[in-house]
Amino acid sequence: MKAVLEKDVDTKSLDKIIGKYKGGPGDVLCILEEAQELHRHKYLPRETLEYIAENLDLPASKIYSVATFYAFFNLKPQGEHSIIVCRGTACHTKGSKALLEHLEGILKIRGAFDEGESFYTTPDNKFTVRTVACFGQCALAPVVVVDGKIFVHMDTGRLSRMVKELSRGGKKK
Numbered sequence: 572m573k574a575v576l577e578k579d580v581d582t583k584s585l586d587k588i589i590g591k592y593k594g595g596p597g598d599v600l601c602i603l604e605e606a607q608e609l610h611r612h613k614y615l616p617r618e619t620l621e622y623i624a625e626n627l628d629l630p631a632s633k634i635y636s637v638a639t640f641y642a643f644f645n646l647k648p649q650g651e652h653s654i655i656v657c658r659g660t661a662c663h664t665k666g667s668k669a670l671l672e673h674l675e676g677i678l679k680i681r682g683a684f685d686e687g688e689s690f691y692t693t694p695d696n697k698f699t700v701r702t703v704a705c706f707g708q709c710a711l712a713p714v715v716v717v718d719g720k721i722f723v724h725m726d727t728g729r730l731s732r733m734v735k736e737l738s739r740g741g742k743k744k
């Protein structure tokens with residue numbers, strides 16, 4: 572039986588992507604990468620993974636294991652904007668816990684990281700906040716990455732201004 576896809580997944584484009592890479596070197600990785608971009612929340616829903624498995628004649632478990640192995644694949648919906656707070660030792664020493672708590676406050680997601688969680692998307696899908704162990708920029712701690720751009724020596728005031736700007740639809744500075 573054919574897998575049923577979420578309504579907001581563009582099956583025509585997905586078929587095109589599968590057709591483009593199927594049987595080639597690294598086909599699973601290439602397909603997953605483009606399929607993730609296809610989704611408006613930049614993730615790979617279960618239905619998409621099953622559809623890809625079926626169309627590649629592979630067991631779903633194989634596709635799942637690839638999607639879960641690589642950190643750049645998202646299995647949960649991503650917010651419009653991404654904020655990553657480094658929680659490594661150097662950044663912790665320089666106040667990254669306070670930055671994370673500050674974010675929880677301004678985004679009204681208090682307690683989102685209390686249980687050691689490393690990922691949270693706001694209910695309006697505007698922001699995804701996540702934590703990482705180290706960005707390899709320890710000398711410039713605390714480090715925060717916003718929409719793929721690294722910001723060093725971050726402080727709560729600057730973080731507030733960036734979030735406010737992004738909430739209004741502007742660009743980060």
Ligand code: FES
Nearest residue numbers: 657659662706708
């Ligand atoms: S601990 Fe934050 S960049 Fe290394």
